[in-house]
Amino acid sequence: MHPVCEAVQKAFPEAVLGVSEAYQTPTIEVQRDSLIPVATFLRENGDMDFDHITDICSVDYPEDDERFEVVYFLHSLPHRQRVVIKTKVLEDDPTVESVTSIWQGANFLEREVYDLMGIRFQNHPDLRRILLPEDYDEGHPLRKDFPTEGKGWRCSFDFFPDLAEQPRSEIDRDAAERERQVFARSNGENGHQGESDGLQREEEFLLNMGPQHPATHGVLRVVLALKGERIVKATVDTGYLHRGVEKLAEGLTYGQIIPHTDRLDYVCAMTNNYAYVRSVETLLGLAVPERSEYIRTIVAEMQRIIGHLFWLGTQALDIGAMTVFFWTFREREELLDMFEALCGARLTLNYFRVGGVDSDFEPDLVARLSRFLDEFPGHIDEYDTLLAKNRIWLSRTKDVAVISAEDAINFGLTGPVIRGSGVAYDVRKFSPYGAYGEVEWDVPVGKYGDTYDRYWVRMEEMRQCCRIIRGCLDRLPDGPIMADAPDIVPPPKEQVMRDMQSHIHHFILFTHGFHPPAGAVYCPTESPKGELGFYIVSDGSARPYRMKIRSPSFVHLGALDHMSRGYLVSDLVTMFGTYDVVMGECDR
Amino acid sequence: MKAFLELVTFSEILVGLKETFKHLFTPSITLQYPHEKRNLPNGYRGMLSLLRYSDGVEKCVGCDLCEAACPSRVITVVSAEVPGEPTKRYAKEFFMDMTRCIFCGLCVEACPVDALGMTKEYEWAVYDKRSLHLNKEQLLEIGDRAFPERERPVQDQYHNVATFNIGLPQIPQKPS
Numbered sequence: 001m002h003p004v005c006e007a008v009q010k011a012f013p014e015a016v017l018g019v020s021e022a023y024q025t026p027t028i029e030v031q032r033d034s035l036i037p038v039a040t041f042l043r044e045n046g047d048m049d050f051d052h053i054t055d056i057c058s059v060d061y062p063e064d065d066e067r068f069e070v071v072y073f074l075h076s077l078p079h080r081q082r083v084v085i086k087t088k089v090l091e092d093d094p095t096v097e098s099v100t101s102i103w104q105g106a107n108f109l110e111r112e113v114y115d116l117m118g119i120r121f122q123n124h125p126d127l128r129r130i131l132l133p134e135d136y137d138e139g140h141p142l143r144k145d146f147p148t149e150g151k152g153w154r155c156s157f158d159f160f161p162d163l164a165e166q167p168r169s170e171i172d173r174d175a176a177e178r179e180r181q182v183f184a185r186s187n188g189e190n191g192h193q194g195e196s197d198g199l200q201r202e203e204e205f206l207l208n209m210g211p212q213h214p215a216t217h218g219v220l221r222v223v224l225a226l227k228g229e230r231i232v233k234a235t236v237d238t239g240y241l242h243r244g245v246e247k248l249a250e251g252l253t254y255g256q257i258i259p260h261t262d263r264l265d266y267v268c269a270m271t272n273n274y275a276y277v278r279s280v281e282t283l284l285g286l287a288v289p290e291r292s293e294y295i296r297t298i299v300a301e302m303q304r305i306i307g308h309l310f311w312l313g314t315q316a317l318d319i320g321a322m323t324v325f326f327w328t329f330r331e332r333e334e335l336l337d338m339f340e341a342l343c344g345a346r347l348t349l350n351y352f353r354v355g356g357v358d359s360d361f362e363p364d365l366v367a368r369l370s371r372f373l374d375e376f377p378g379h380i381d382e383y384d385t386l387l388a389k390n391r392i393w394l395s396r397t398k399d400v401a402v403i404s405a406e407d408a409i410n411f412g413l414t415g416p417v418i419r420g421s422g423v424a425y426d427v428r429k430f431s432p433y434g435a436y437g438e439v440e441w442d443v444p445v446g447k448y449g450d451t452y453d454r455y456w457v458r459m460e461e462m463r464q465c466c467r468i469i470r471g472c473l474d475r476l477p478d479g480p481i482m483a484d485a486p487d488i489v490p491p492p493k494e495q496v497m498r499d500m501q502s503h504i505h506h507f508i509l510f511t512h513g514f515h516p517p518a519g520a521v522y523c524p525t526e527s528p529k530g531e532l533g534f535y536i537v538s539d540g541s542a543r544p545y546r547m548k549i550r551s552p553s554f555v556h557l558g559a560l561d562h563m564s565r566g567y568l569v570s571d572l573v574t575m576f577g578t579y580d581v582v583m584g585e586c587d588r
Numbered sequence: 589m590k591a592f593l594e595l596v597t598f599s600e601i602l603v604g605l606k607e608t609f610k611h612l613f614t615p616s617i618t619l620q621y622p623h624e625k626r627n628l629p630n631g632y633r634g635m636l637s638l639l640r641y642s643d644g645v646e647k648c649v650g651c652d653l654c655e656a657a658c659p660s661r662v663i664t665v666v667s668a669e670v671p672g673e674p675t676k677r678y679a680k681e682f683f684m685d686m687t688r689c690i691f692c693g694l695c696v697e698a699c700p701v702d703a704l705g706m707t708k709e710y711e712w713a714v715y716d717k718r719s720l721h722l723n724k725e726q727l728l729e730i731g732d733r734a735f736p737e738r739e740r741p742v743q744d745q746y747h748n749v750a751t752f753n754i755g756l757p758q759i760p761q762k763p764s
């Protein structure tokens with residue numbers, strides 16, 4: 001048995017209902033009531049030290065006596081060990097004790113579970129809906145008895161539209177009283193402290209930032225409680241871009257989900273594809289040909305450069321430096337053109353396939369990429385001449401939005417944000433995948449955890465990306481780009497019409513899909529924003545039973561309130577930028 | 589002293605400006621879009637179309653695979669027998685609701701006879717989105733104008749082709 005399971009079982013012989021080690025991850029099922037002691041043990045025991053909460057997921061099994069399952073993904077950064085804790089909840093009493101007192105990052109994650117699955121967390125500081133509107137009263141959409149099309153307006157699939165469409169009835173303009181109260185209620189604990197003394201009043205001022213604010217990088221609303229120009233509390237309101245990808249995925253075959261993952265983090269579609277495909281392949285136990293692994297690594301790193309260029313341009317623009325934006329987009333364009341030559345699209349790439357990639361790297365593309373790699377480090381220096389020493393940039397970024405390493409871990413941050421605070425956590429180094437273990441590169445780590453350090457980390461990362469790509473191009477092996485697995489990978493197109501067996505496989509795979517074994521797997525991947533993970537529960541059918549996306553942007557926004565307190569309103573713009581949030585991924 | 593000089597002369601800004609002025613003399617990379625257009629690579633995933641063989645016969649055999657493969661339920665195929673030829677099938681109706689399409693290319697990948705093609709057309713903005721519900725004739729028309737070079741009929745290309753689109757006489761008979 002795994003040492004972690006063993007230790008937990010020894011410490012809590014009654015509480016542990018079962019352990020397993022499927023997919024090399026120790027999984028412990030505990031009784032609901034002993035969740036907190038077990039979690040505290042895992043967090044505080046020196047041999048365990050699970051300091052990082054990766055994700056919380058919930059699964060609905062309507063047939064079971066204990067209908068819901070809450071799944072906690074914990075990660076011990078010092079010991080480089082992951083563990084999964086599961087607990088079952090009854091339908092009549094769907095409550096679990098909240099773990100926010102142990103990991104603050106659980107706040108948003110638990111709210112999401114509450115919102116979409118309807119499980120209540122006791123002693124949660126602020127249990128409200130998070131993705132759906134607060135007055136949404138049609139239930140909890142990830143439950144299995146909730147129709148995919150929604151309960152109210154239903155999608156009618158009609159190809160012969162009604163040309164004589166009736167005009168919409170007049171919309172009631174006045175907001176309901178209840179809606180007006182929403183934020184007054186949530187800020188209740190801070191509101192109206194200073195008593196009015198006639199002329200001079202000192203009280204908090206509520207400011208709505210967003211959802212239509214260019215600096216929020218999408219549609220995000222933050223309700224700021226201000227004292228003067230200082231932020232006292234920032235209440236994040238997400239969900240304006242919620243499309244229910246997790247629910248949609250339950251109705252699609254594994255292959256059909258790939259194009260939908262493009263739309264999560266639409267700035268970096270390749271890494272989304274990669275993260276998803278890797279999870280499915282782990283579930284299947286499918287090995288990918290070597291050439292394909294290298295190509296995947298190369299395109300993922302190209303995408304990381306694109307993502308960071310996009311971030312640099314927009315963050316500089318937010319802070320007021322316009323030139324950088326034009327320059328970064330010039331280089332970004334070049335990479336996008338290469339993607340276009342590779343797979344026919346620029347943003348929504350749909351390049352990965354389960355078992356390989358869609359098309360091969362042609363020699364002229366390799367040459368183009370090589371040329372780019374020769375020039376690109378010079379361009380990074382160019383950006384640096386504009387920013388690195390510029391006093392406006394320095395005063396806007398140094399000592400702004402500081403987060404200490406302990407807090408960063410406690411909030412479950414990942415990616416450049418946690419590395420800026422001096423924690424060298426990178427999935428690519430912790431559990432190398434693709435060709436990352438084979439080429440030389442370093443993880444840049446910051447010191448103070450301020451915006452400038454995160455800026456530096458990302459700039460340095462771009463240089464490392466060049467090293468990785470160069471290393472991969474030098475070693476790019478020959479061979480096939482799709483795995484040899486006839487029951488998963490469709491046969492080559494030329495054979496389909498010529499060979500009866502391929503013909504049948506082709507038809508079966510495109511109509512039925514493939515059937516992975518029953519089981520559940522969580523697989524993390526380092527995206528430009530942080531750790532992007534897909535948790536897939538399979539019941540052995542061609543569609544995932546449940547798919548949970550651990551999106552870094554969402555988790556990072558959970559720390560916004562903590563990070564922004566005491567700063568100026570204008571620094572909030574810097575904070576959105578420094579997280580590098582993409583709302584498509586945050587809201588899913 | 590040096591630091592003080594740098595502080596009062598705004599040297600870092602001057603260095604930055606120097607870099608910016610250099611760019612005045614580099615050629616511009618901006619395209620004046622509606623007048624100039626980009627060269628799209630082959631394999632660009634643009635507007636969808638239906639294709640024909642060189643003899644003008646529609647390629648589509650109405651097998652419905654594209655409909656099954658499409659992740660956003662764009663396609664509706666109504667397939668039927670070719671009148672008088674019980675071994676041949678074709679798509680009697682073929683609808684595409686392009687408002688839903690995410691241009692993923694899975695339908696093209698799924699089609700066993702390569703009857704669907706993605707063109708390089710992308711200027712498909714319309715005033716009325718109902719005009720994006722395309723029927724078979726419209727899709728074939730797009731295919732005709734985007735792919736003027738047509739493939740030879742499949743039975744001319746391969747000898748023992750496992751297709752349902754070929755009349756009985758052409759299927760190689762087992763030597764008795």
Ligand code: SF4
Pocket residue numbers: 636657658659660661662663688689690691692693694695696
């Ligand atoms: S491109 Fe994708 S979304 Fe569009 S019709 Fe084809 S399969 Fe459907």
Ligand code: SF4
Pocket residue numbers: 647648649650651652653654655665679698699700701702703704
């Ligand atoms: S377009 Fe291709 S896949 Fe679709 S029905 Fe016709 S032959 Fe079948």
